[in-house]
Amino acid sequence: MRYKHSYIHPNLGRLANVCIVYIQVSGKPKxxxxxxxxxxxxxxxxxxxxxxxxxxxxxxxxxxxxxxxxxxxxxxxxxxxxxxxxxxxxxxxxxxxxxxxxxxxxxxxxxxxxxxxxxxxxxxxxxxxxxxxxSPNLWERFQNEISGLQLITDFDNSKFTFSEYEELTEKLKIISQRISSIPLFENQQREIIISLERLTELAKELNKFDWKNLFIGTIISIIIQLNVTPDNATILWELIQNVFSNYFLQ
Structure with missing residues:
Protein backbone atom coordinates (compact mmCIF):
# COMPACT_ATOMS: atom_id res chain seq x y z
CA MET A 1 0.00 0.00 0.00
CA ARG A 2 1.28 3.57 -0.82
CA TYR A 3 0.81 6.82 1.11
CA LYS A 4 1.36 10.37 -0.36
CA HIS A 5 3.03 12.85 2.01
CA SER A 6 2.22 16.62 1.64
CA TYR A 7 3.26 19.63 3.77
CA ILE A 8 2.83 23.45 3.95
CA HIS A 9 5.81 25.45 2.63
CA PRO A 10 6.64 28.26 5.17
CA ASN A 11 7.32 30.88 2.41
CA LEU A 12 4.26 30.14 0.31
CA GLY A 13 1.80 30.07 3.17
CA ARG A 14 -0.38 27.55 1.44
CA LEU A 15 -0.65 23.90 0.92
CA ALA A 16 1.80 22.91 -1.74
CA ASN A 17 2.68 19.52 -3.05
CA VAL A 18 6.33 20.48 -3.14
CA CYS A 19 7.52 17.04 -2.41
CA ILE A 20 5.69 13.86 -2.89
CA VAL A 21 7.08 10.82 -1.20
CA TYR A 22 5.63 7.41 -1.81
CA ILE A 23 6.21 4.95 0.96
CA GLN A 24 5.67 1.27 0.31
CA VAL A 25 4.10 -0.28 3.39
CA SER A 26 4.46 -4.01 3.70
CA GLY A 27 1.08 -5.68 3.94
CA LYS A 28 0.30 -8.82 5.90
CA PRO A 29 1.35 -12.08 4.26
CA LYS A 30 -1.16 -14.01 2.29
CA SER A 135 -16.03 -48.15 23.63
CA PRO A 136 -18.15 -51.27 23.01
CA ASN A 137 -21.43 -49.37 22.47
CA LEU A 138 -23.37 -51.35 25.05
CA TRP A 139 -26.75 -49.93 24.04
CA GLU A 140 -26.26 -51.11 20.47
CA ARG A 141 -25.15 -54.54 21.70
CA PHE A 142 -28.22 -54.72 23.93
CA GLN A 143 -30.55 -53.86 21.04
CA ASN A 144 -28.87 -56.46 18.84
CA GLU A 145 -29.29 -59.15 21.49
CA ILE A 146 -32.93 -58.39 22.26
CA SER A 147 -33.92 -57.97 18.60
CA GLY A 148 -32.79 -61.50 17.81
CA LEU A 149 -35.18 -63.07 20.32
CA GLN A 150 -38.64 -64.29 19.39
CA LEU A 151 -40.59 -64.07 22.62
CA ILE A 152 -43.95 -65.57 23.40
CA THR A 153 -45.91 -62.55 24.58
CA ASP A 154 -48.99 -64.20 26.10
CA PHE A 155 -47.20 -65.04 29.34
CA ASP A 156 -49.53 -64.60 32.32
CA ASN A 157 -48.81 -62.93 35.65
CA SER A 158 -49.59 -65.94 37.82
CA LYS A 159 -46.94 -67.64 39.89
CA PHE A 160 -45.45 -70.98 38.95
CA THR A 161 -47.36 -73.98 40.22
CA PHE A 162 -45.40 -76.75 41.91
CA SER A 163 -45.28 -78.84 38.73
CA GLU A 164 -44.35 -75.79 36.62
CA TYR A 165 -41.57 -74.92 39.03
CA GLU A 166 -40.23 -78.49 38.85
CA GLU A 167 -40.28 -78.31 35.05
CA LEU A 168 -38.53 -74.93 35.10
CA THR A 169 -35.88 -76.21 37.49
CA GLU A 170 -35.16 -79.17 35.24
CA LYS A 171 -34.76 -76.92 32.19
CA LEU A 172 -32.33 -74.64 34.02
CA LYS A 173 -30.28 -77.67 35.10
CA ILE A 174 -30.04 -78.82 31.48
CA ILE A 175 -28.71 -75.42 30.43
CA SER A 176 -26.15 -75.46 33.26
CA GLN A 177 -24.94 -78.91 32.22
CA ARG A 178 -24.61 -77.95 28.55
CA ILE A 179 -22.85 -74.64 29.15
CA SER A 180 -19.50 -76.45 29.06
CA SER A 181 -20.12 -77.28 25.38
CA ILE A 182 -19.82 -73.57 24.54
CA PRO A 183 -16.21 -72.29 24.23
CA LEU A 184 -16.67 -69.68 26.96
CA PHE A 185 -14.04 -68.47 29.38
CA GLU A 186 -14.15 -70.10 32.79
CA ASN A 187 -15.38 -66.94 34.52
CA GLN A 188 -18.16 -66.59 31.93
CA GLN A 189 -19.33 -70.17 32.46
CA ARG A 190 -19.18 -69.76 36.22
CA GLU A 191 -21.19 -66.54 36.19
CA ILE A 192 -23.89 -68.09 33.99
CA ILE A 193 -24.24 -71.13 36.26
CA ILE A 194 -24.40 -68.95 39.40
CA SER A 195 -27.01 -66.74 37.76
CA LEU A 196 -29.11 -69.77 36.76
CA GLU A 197 -29.05 -71.00 40.36
CA ARG A 198 -30.18 -67.58 41.56
CA LEU A 199 -32.94 -67.49 38.96
CA THR A 200 -34.10 -70.92 40.11
CA GLU A 201 -34.60 -69.61 43.63
CA LEU A 202 -36.30 -66.40 42.48
CA ALA A 203 -38.85 -68.42 40.52
CA LYS A 204 -40.37 -69.43 43.88
CA GLU A 205 -41.40 -65.84 44.55
CA LEU A 206 -41.79 -64.06 41.20
CA ASN A 207 -44.71 -64.39 38.84
CA LYS A 208 -44.08 -65.91 35.41
CA PHE A 209 -44.03 -62.63 33.51
CA ASP A 210 -41.54 -60.94 35.83
CA TRP A 211 -39.34 -64.04 35.99
CA LYS A 212 -39.21 -64.32 32.21
CA ASN A 213 -38.10 -60.70 31.89
CA LEU A 214 -35.53 -61.14 34.66
CA PHE A 215 -34.16 -64.28 33.00
CA ILE A 216 -33.73 -62.60 29.62
CA GLY A 217 -32.27 -59.45 31.17
CA THR A 218 -29.81 -61.51 33.23
CA ILE A 219 -28.52 -63.44 30.22
CA ILE A 220 -28.16 -60.25 28.16
CA SER A 221 -26.30 -58.54 31.02
CA ILE A 222 -23.88 -61.45 31.31
CA ILE A 223 -23.24 -61.42 27.57
CA ILE A 224 -22.54 -57.68 27.54
CA GLN A 225 -20.71 -57.22 30.85
CA LEU A 226 -18.47 -60.26 30.43
CA ASN A 227 -17.87 -59.44 26.75
CA VAL A 228 -19.07 -62.77 25.42
CA THR A 229 -18.23 -62.94 21.72
CA PRO A 230 -21.13 -62.65 19.25
CA ASP A 231 -20.53 -66.22 18.05
CA ASN A 232 -20.64 -67.65 21.57
CA ALA A 233 -23.65 -65.49 22.42
CA THR A 234 -25.46 -66.98 19.42
CA ILE A 235 -24.66 -70.52 20.59
CA LEU A 236 -25.87 -69.67 24.10
CA TRP A 237 -29.18 -68.29 22.81
CA GLU A 238 -29.63 -71.35 20.59
CA LEU A 239 -29.13 -73.57 23.64
CA ILE A 240 -31.65 -71.57 25.66
CA GLN A 241 -34.10 -71.55 22.75
CA ASN A 242 -33.86 -75.33 22.32
CA VAL A 243 -34.42 -75.96 26.02
CA PHE A 244 -37.22 -73.42 26.41
CA SER A 245 -38.80 -74.01 22.99
CA ASN A 246 -42.47 -73.02 23.06
CA TYR A 247 -42.08 -72.10 26.72
CA PHE A 248 -41.37 -68.39 26.44
CA LEU A 249 -39.11 -68.47 23.39
CA GLN A 250 -40.39 -69.49 19.99
Missing part, protein backbone atom coordinates in the same frame (compact mmCIF):
# COMPACT_ATOMS: atom_id res chain seq x y z
CA UNK A 31 -3.50 -15.95 4.52
CA UNK A 32 -2.67 -19.21 2.85
CA UNK A 33 1.02 -18.66 3.49
CA UNK A 34 0.38 -17.81 7.12
CA UNK A 35 -2.00 -20.68 7.83
CA UNK A 36 -0.31 -23.50 6.00
CA UNK A 37 1.38 -25.83 8.47
CA UNK A 38 5.12 -26.06 8.15
CA UNK A 39 6.53 -29.31 6.86
CA UNK A 40 8.25 -29.70 10.22
CA UNK A 41 4.90 -29.32 11.99
CA UNK A 42 3.26 -31.95 9.83
CA UNK A 43 6.24 -34.22 10.44
CA UNK A 44 5.79 -33.65 14.18
CA UNK A 45 2.20 -34.87 13.89
CA UNK A 46 3.31 -37.92 11.91
CA UNK A 47 6.03 -38.82 14.42
CA UNK A 48 3.72 -38.45 17.39
CA UNK A 49 1.15 -40.78 15.85
CA UNK A 50 3.86 -43.33 15.09
CA UNK A 51 5.49 -43.13 18.52
CA UNK A 52 2.20 -43.35 20.42
CA UNK A 53 1.66 -47.01 19.57
CA UNK A 54 -2.13 -46.71 19.44
CA UNK A 55 -2.50 -45.64 15.83
CA UNK A 56 -0.69 -45.83 12.52
CA UNK A 57 -0.39 -42.96 10.00
CA UNK A 58 -2.13 -45.08 7.35
CA UNK A 59 -5.33 -44.81 9.42
CA UNK A 60 -5.44 -41.07 8.79
CA UNK A 61 -5.73 -38.83 5.75
CA UNK A 62 -4.06 -35.41 5.71
CA UNK A 63 -6.10 -32.87 3.75
CA UNK A 64 -5.01 -29.30 2.99
CA UNK A 65 -7.67 -27.02 1.52
CA UNK A 66 -7.98 -23.41 0.40
CA UNK A 67 -11.63 -22.46 0.00
CA UNK A 68 -12.45 -18.84 -0.82
CA UNK A 69 -9.10 -17.76 0.58
CA UNK A 70 -9.67 -19.63 3.82
CA UNK A 71 -7.01 -22.20 4.53
CA UNK A 72 -7.21 -25.27 6.74
CA UNK A 73 -5.27 -28.44 7.42
CA UNK A 74 -7.37 -31.44 8.41
CA UNK A 75 -6.53 -34.87 9.67
CA UNK A 76 -9.35 -37.33 9.03
CA UNK A 77 -9.60 -40.72 10.68
CA UNK A 78 -10.45 -42.99 7.76
CA UNK A 79 -13.91 -44.62 7.61
CA UNK A 80 -15.23 -42.61 10.53
CA UNK A 81 -16.81 -39.21 11.25
CA UNK A 82 -13.80 -38.19 13.35
CA UNK A 83 -11.40 -35.38 12.42
CA UNK A 84 -9.00 -32.71 13.66
CA UNK A 85 -8.84 -29.32 11.91
CA UNK A 86 -6.30 -26.51 12.02
CA UNK A 87 -8.16 -23.42 10.74
CA UNK A 88 -7.15 -19.80 10.23
CA UNK A 89 -8.71 -17.35 12.64
CA UNK A 90 -10.56 -14.22 11.54
CA UNK A 91 -7.61 -11.91 12.30
CA UNK A 92 -5.11 -13.98 10.28
CA UNK A 93 -2.67 -13.91 13.18
CA UNK A 94 -2.92 -17.50 14.28
CA UNK A 95 -5.36 -20.34 14.09
CA UNK A 96 -8.05 -22.16 15.99
CA UNK A 97 -8.67 -25.87 16.10
CA UNK A 98 -11.86 -27.88 16.15
CA UNK A 99 -12.12 -31.62 16.45
CA UNK A 100 -14.33 -34.61 17.00
CA UNK A 101 -14.62 -36.50 19.27
CA UNK A 102 -14.15 -33.98 22.06
CA UNK A 103 -13.45 -34.56 25.71
CA UNK A 104 -17.06 -34.17 26.80
CA UNK A 105 -18.85 -33.19 23.58
CA UNK A 106 -19.05 -34.54 20.07
CA UNK A 107 -17.28 -31.45 18.71
CA UNK A 108 -14.96 -29.09 20.58
CA UNK A 109 -13.25 -25.92 19.34
CA UNK A 110 -10.82 -23.28 20.59
CA UNK A 111 -10.32 -19.57 20.12
CA UNK A 112 -7.08 -18.20 18.69
CA UNK A 113 -4.14 -20.40 19.72
CA UNK A 114 -0.51 -20.86 18.81
CA UNK A 115 1.08 -24.02 17.47
CA UNK A 116 2.03 -25.43 20.89
CA UNK A 117 -1.46 -25.12 22.32
CA UNK A 118 -2.98 -26.39 19.08
CA UNK A 119 -0.75 -29.45 19.21
CA UNK A 120 -1.72 -30.06 22.85
CA UNK A 121 -5.32 -30.22 21.66
CA UNK A 122 -4.24 -32.69 18.98
CA UNK A 123 -2.78 -34.95 21.68
CA UNK A 124 -6.05 -34.71 23.60
CA UNK A 125 -7.94 -35.57 20.42
CA UNK A 126 -5.95 -38.77 19.91
CA UNK A 127 -6.80 -39.80 23.46
CA UNK A 128 -10.49 -39.05 22.85
CA UNK A 129 -10.35 -40.97 19.57
CA UNK A 130 -8.88 -44.05 21.25
CA UNK A 131 -11.54 -43.90 23.97
CA UNK A 132 -14.42 -43.76 21.49
CA UNK A 133 -13.06 -46.45 19.20
CA UNK A 134 -12.59 -48.82 22.13
Missing amino acids: KTELMKLLTSQKDHIYKYITAGGNFSPHQFKLIETDEMGRYSTSLKFINSPYYFNFNEDTDYVGFYVNYSPGQERIVEATNNVNWKIGFDHFITWLSNLKRELE
Whole structure:
Protein backbone atom coordinates (compact mmCIF):
# COMPACT_ATOMS: atom_id res chain seq x y z
CA MET A 1 0.00 0.00 0.00
CA ARG A 2 1.28 3.57 -0.82
CA TYR A 3 0.81 6.82 1.11
CA LYS A 4 1.36 10.37 -0.36
CA HIS A 5 3.03 12.85 2.01
CA SER A 6 2.22 16.62 1.64
CA TYR A 7 3.26 19.63 3.77
CA ILE A 8 2.83 23.45 3.95
CA HIS A 9 5.81 25.45 2.63
CA PRO A 10 6.64 28.26 5.17
CA ASN A 11 7.32 30.88 2.41
CA LEU A 12 4.26 30.14 0.31
CA GLY A 13 1.80 30.07 3.17
CA ARG A 14 -0.38 27.55 1.44
CA LEU A 15 -0.65 23.90 0.92
CA ALA A 16 1.80 22.91 -1.74
CA ASN A 17 2.68 19.52 -3.05
CA VAL A 18 6.33 20.48 -3.14
CA CYS A 19 7.52 17.04 -2.41
CA ILE A 20 5.69 13.86 -2.89
CA VAL A 21 7.08 10.82 -1.20
CA TYR A 22 5.63 7.41 -1.81
CA ILE A 23 6.21 4.95 0.96
CA GLN A 24 5.67 1.27 0.31
CA VAL A 25 4.10 -0.28 3.39
CA SER A 26 4.46 -4.01 3.70
CA GLY A 27 1.08 -5.68 3.94
CA LYS A 28 0.30 -8.82 5.90
CA PRO A 29 1.35 -12.08 4.26
CA LYS A 30 -1.16 -14.01 2.29
CA LYS A 31 -3.50 -15.95 4.52
CA THR A 32 -2.67 -19.21 2.85
CA GLU A 33 1.02 -18.66 3.49
CA LEU A 34 0.38 -17.81 7.12
CA MET A 35 -2.00 -20.68 7.83
CA LYS A 36 -0.31 -23.50 6.00
CA LEU A 37 1.38 -25.83 8.47
CA LEU A 38 5.12 -26.06 8.15
CA THR A 39 6.53 -29.31 6.86
CA SER A 40 8.25 -29.70 10.22
CA GLN A 41 4.90 -29.32 11.99
CA LYS A 42 3.26 -31.95 9.83
CA ASP A 43 6.24 -34.22 10.44
CA HIS A 44 5.79 -33.65 14.18
CA ILE A 45 2.20 -34.87 13.89
CA TYR A 46 3.31 -37.92 11.91
CA LYS A 47 6.03 -38.82 14.42
CA TYR A 48 3.72 -38.45 17.39
CA ILE A 49 1.15 -40.78 15.85
CA THR A 50 3.86 -43.33 15.09
CA ALA A 51 5.49 -43.13 18.52
CA GLY A 52 2.20 -43.35 20.42
CA GLY A 53 1.66 -47.01 19.57
CA ASN A 54 -2.13 -46.71 19.44
CA PHE A 55 -2.50 -45.64 15.83
CA SER A 56 -0.69 -45.83 12.52
CA PRO A 57 -0.39 -42.96 10.00
CA HIS A 58 -2.13 -45.08 7.35
CA GLN A 59 -5.33 -44.81 9.42
CA PHE A 60 -5.44 -41.07 8.79
CA LYS A 61 -5.73 -38.83 5.75
CA LEU A 62 -4.06 -35.41 5.71
CA ILE A 63 -6.10 -32.87 3.75
CA GLU A 64 -5.01 -29.30 2.99
CA THR A 65 -7.67 -27.02 1.52
CA ASP A 66 -7.98 -23.41 0.40
CA GLU A 67 -11.63 -22.46 0.00
CA MET A 68 -12.45 -18.84 -0.82
CA GLY A 69 -9.10 -17.76 0.58
CA ARG A 70 -9.67 -19.63 3.82
CA TYR A 71 -7.01 -22.20 4.53
CA SER A 72 -7.21 -25.27 6.74
CA THR A 73 -5.27 -28.44 7.42
CA SER A 74 -7.37 -31.44 8.41
CA LEU A 75 -6.53 -34.87 9.67
CA LYS A 76 -9.35 -37.33 9.03
CA PHE A 77 -9.60 -40.72 10.68
CA ILE A 78 -10.45 -42.99 7.76
CA ASN A 79 -13.91 -44.62 7.61
CA SER A 80 -15.23 -42.61 10.53
CA PRO A 81 -16.81 -39.21 11.25
CA TYR A 82 -13.80 -38.19 13.35
CA TYR A 83 -11.40 -35.38 12.42
CA PHE A 84 -9.00 -32.71 13.66
CA ASN A 85 -8.84 -29.32 11.91
CA PHE A 86 -6.30 -26.51 12.02
CA ASN A 87 -8.16 -23.42 10.74
CA GLU A 88 -7.15 -19.80 10.23
CA ASP A 89 -8.71 -17.35 12.64
CA THR A 90 -10.56 -14.22 11.54
CA ASP A 91 -7.61 -11.91 12.30
CA TYR A 92 -5.11 -13.98 10.28
CA VAL A 93 -2.67 -13.91 13.18
CA GLY A 94 -2.92 -17.50 14.28
CA PHE A 95 -5.36 -20.34 14.09
CA TYR A 96 -8.05 -22.16 15.99
CA VAL A 97 -8.67 -25.87 16.10
CA ASN A 98 -11.86 -27.88 16.15
CA TYR A 99 -12.12 -31.62 16.45
CA SER A 100 -14.33 -34.61 17.00
CA PRO A 101 -14.62 -36.50 19.27
CA GLY A 102 -14.15 -33.98 22.06
CA GLN A 103 -13.45 -34.56 25.71
CA GLU A 104 -17.06 -34.17 26.80
CA ARG A 105 -18.85 -33.19 23.58
CA ILE A 106 -19.05 -34.54 20.07
CA VAL A 107 -17.28 -31.45 18.71
CA GLU A 108 -14.96 -29.09 20.58
CA ALA A 109 -13.25 -25.92 19.34
CA THR A 110 -10.82 -23.28 20.59
CA ASN A 111 -10.32 -19.57 20.12
CA ASN A 112 -7.08 -18.20 18.69
CA VAL A 113 -4.14 -20.40 19.72
CA ASN A 114 -0.51 -20.86 18.81
CA TRP A 115 1.08 -24.02 17.47
CA LYS A 116 2.03 -25.43 20.89
CA ILE A 117 -1.46 -25.12 22.32
CA GLY A 118 -2.98 -26.39 19.08
CA PHE A 119 -0.75 -29.45 19.21
CA ASP A 120 -1.72 -30.06 22.85
CA HIS A 121 -5.32 -30.22 21.66
CA PHE A 122 -4.24 -32.69 18.98
CA ILE A 123 -2.78 -34.95 21.68
CA THR A 124 -6.05 -34.71 23.60
CA TRP A 125 -7.94 -35.57 20.42
CA LEU A 126 -5.95 -38.77 19.91
CA SER A 127 -6.80 -39.80 23.46
CA ASN A 128 -10.49 -39.05 22.85
CA LEU A 129 -10.35 -40.97 19.57
CA LYS A 130 -8.88 -44.05 21.25
CA ARG A 131 -11.54 -43.90 23.97
CA GLU A 132 -14.42 -43.76 21.49
CA LEU A 133 -13.06 -46.45 19.20
CA GLU A 134 -12.59 -48.82 22.13
CA SER A 135 -16.03 -48.15 23.63
CA PRO A 136 -18.15 -51.27 23.01
CA ASN A 137 -21.43 -49.37 22.47
CA LEU A 138 -23.37 -51.35 25.05
CA TRP A 139 -26.75 -49.93 24.04
CA GLU A 140 -26.26 -51.11 20.47
CA ARG A 141 -25.15 -54.54 21.70
CA PHE A 142 -28.22 -54.72 23.93
CA GLN A 143 -30.55 -53.86 21.04
CA ASN A 144 -28.87 -56.46 18.84
CA GLU A 145 -29.29 -59.15 21.49
CA ILE A 146 -32.93 -58.39 22.26
CA SER A 147 -33.92 -57.97 18.60
CA GLY A 148 -32.79 -61.50 17.81
CA LEU A 149 -35.18 -63.07 20.32
CA GLN A 150 -38.64 -64.29 19.39
CA LEU A 151 -40.59 -64.07 22.62
CA ILE A 152 -43.95 -65.57 23.40
CA THR A 153 -45.91 -62.55 24.58
CA ASP A 154 -48.99 -64.20 26.10
CA PHE A 155 -47.20 -65.04 29.34
CA ASP A 156 -49.53 -64.60 32.32
CA ASN A 157 -48.81 -62.93 35.65
CA SER A 158 -49.59 -65.94 37.82
CA LYS A 159 -46.94 -67.64 39.89
CA PHE A 160 -45.45 -70.98 38.95
CA THR A 161 -47.36 -73.98 40.22
CA PHE A 162 -45.40 -76.75 41.91
CA SER A 163 -45.28 -78.84 38.73
CA GLU A 164 -44.35 -75.79 36.62
CA TYR A 165 -41.57 -74.92 39.03
CA GLU A 166 -40.23 -78.49 38.85
CA GLU A 167 -40.28 -78.31 35.05
CA LEU A 168 -38.53 -74.93 35.10
CA THR A 169 -35.88 -76.21 37.49
CA GLU A 170 -35.16 -79.17 35.24
CA LYS A 171 -34.76 -76.92 32.19
CA LEU A 172 -32.33 -74.64 34.02
CA LYS A 173 -30.28 -77.67 35.10
CA ILE A 174 -30.04 -78.82 31.48
CA ILE A 175 -28.71 -75.42 30.43
CA SER A 176 -26.15 -75.46 33.26
CA GLN A 177 -24.94 -78.91 32.22
CA ARG A 178 -24.61 -77.95 28.55
CA ILE A 179 -22.85 -74.64 29.15
CA SER A 180 -19.50 -76.45 29.06
CA SER A 181 -20.12 -77.28 25.38
CA ILE A 182 -19.82 -73.57 24.54
CA PRO A 183 -16.21 -72.29 24.23
CA LEU A 184 -16.67 -69.68 26.96
CA PHE A 185 -14.04 -68.47 29.38
CA GLU A 186 -14.15 -70.10 32.79
CA ASN A 187 -15.38 -66.94 34.52
CA GLN A 188 -18.16 -66.59 31.93
CA GLN A 189 -19.33 -70.17 32.46
CA ARG A 190 -19.18 -69.76 36.22
CA GLU A 191 -21.19 -66.54 36.19
CA ILE A 192 -23.89 -68.09 33.99
CA ILE A 193 -24.24 -71.13 36.26
CA ILE A 194 -24.40 -68.95 39.40
CA SER A 195 -27.01 -66.74 37.76
CA LEU A 196 -29.11 -69.77 36.76
CA GLU A 197 -29.05 -71.00 40.36
CA ARG A 198 -30.18 -67.58 41.56
CA LEU A 199 -32.94 -67.49 38.96
CA THR A 200 -34.10 -70.92 40.11
CA GLU A 201 -34.60 -69.61 43.63
CA LEU A 202 -36.30 -66.40 42.48
CA ALA A 203 -38.85 -68.42 40.52
CA LYS A 204 -40.37 -69.43 43.88
CA GLU A 205 -41.40 -65.84 44.55
CA LEU A 206 -41.79 -64.06 41.20
CA ASN A 207 -44.71 -64.39 38.84
CA LYS A 208 -44.08 -65.91 35.41
CA PHE A 209 -44.03 -62.63 33.51
CA ASP A 210 -41.54 -60.94 35.83
CA TRP A 211 -39.34 -64.04 35.99
CA LYS A 212 -39.21 -64.32 32.21
CA ASN A 213 -38.10 -60.70 31.89
CA LEU A 214 -35.53 -61.14 34.66
CA PHE A 215 -34.16 -64.28 33.00
CA ILE A 216 -33.73 -62.60 29.62
CA GLY A 217 -32.27 -59.45 31.17
CA THR A 218 -29.81 -61.51 33.23
CA ILE A 219 -28.52 -63.44 30.22
CA ILE A 220 -28.16 -60.25 28.16
CA SER A 221 -26.30 -58.54 31.02
CA ILE A 222 -23.88 -61.45 31.31
CA ILE A 223 -23.24 -61.42 27.57
CA ILE A 224 -22.54 -57.68 27.54
CA GLN A 225 -20.71 -57.22 30.85
CA LEU A 226 -18.47 -60.26 30.43
CA ASN A 227 -17.87 -59.44 26.75
CA VAL A 228 -19.07 -62.77 25.42
CA THR A 229 -18.23 -62.94 21.72
CA PRO A 230 -21.13 -62.65 19.25
CA ASP A 231 -20.53 -66.22 18.05
CA ASN A 232 -20.64 -67.65 21.57
CA ALA A 233 -23.65 -65.49 22.42
CA THR A 234 -25.46 -66.98 19.42
CA ILE A 235 -24.66 -70.52 20.59
CA LEU A 236 -25.87 -69.67 24.10
CA TRP A 237 -29.18 -68.29 22.81
CA GLU A 238 -29.63 -71.35 20.59
CA LEU A 239 -29.13 -73.57 23.64
CA ILE A 240 -31.65 -71.57 25.66
CA GLN A 241 -34.10 -71.55 22.75
CA ASN A 242 -33.86 -75.33 22.32
CA VAL A 243 -34.42 -75.96 26.02
CA PHE A 244 -37.22 -73.42 26.41
CA SER A 245 -38.80 -74.01 22.99
CA ASN A 246 -42.47 -73.02 23.06
CA TYR A 247 -42.08 -72.10 26.72
CA PHE A 248 -41.37 -68.39 26.44
CA LEU A 249 -39.11 -68.47 23.39
CA GLN A 250 -40.39 -69.49 19.99
